[in-house]
Amino acid sequence: MNSPEAPQLDPEVRKKANRAAVKYGLARLALFIVLTVIIQVAAMLIDAPVPLVMTALLALIVAFPLSMLIFPKMRVEATESVAAWSAQRKARKQWVRDELSRR
Template identity: 60%
Template sequence: MNTSSMNTRPPEPDPELRRKSRVAMVKYGLARLGLFVALTVAIQAFVMAVNAPVPLVVSALLALFVALPLSMLLFKRWRMEATQSIAQYAAQRRAQKQWVQQELAGR
């Protein structure tokens, strides 16, 4: 039995980083959803103001096409925060999995 592997502790992912990445992801997702809903309401209000027969689904699709690039510009900081925290947490998980694989290979 390898005593050196028994003394080493596995690298544990930081639970605070996991919470931070989830919060960042939810914050960015809710901001994008809010933008989509606001654009849908604005487009539908405009359509009703000019008395045009446009279904709500068409307004929602148009809002979806506009919201994607607009959210990339408006919420850039939140997107970068979510991406970085998720990447850091994923790296910690990979290190932990690699350690487990090395431990199992050594047995």
């Protein structure tokens, strides 16, 4: 059997992907929380109490596009690192499929 060497999964690529995704996720979560607080405080200052659920929904709607404008480097880094990890996993899975099909 003359099979090529199995592609190895680089644990550093996985760590980088996890780190980048968590960093971007936490930044987006912080933005959502800050927007919720700002909207709630603004509503209280103008003496127009708004339920927290409504404030959170408004903050969520605003935070989605705003996070793409505020954190573009984090988003690109997370996307690229997850894509690199995914490519490694796909190569490994394809190698396993090829090995199993030869048997």
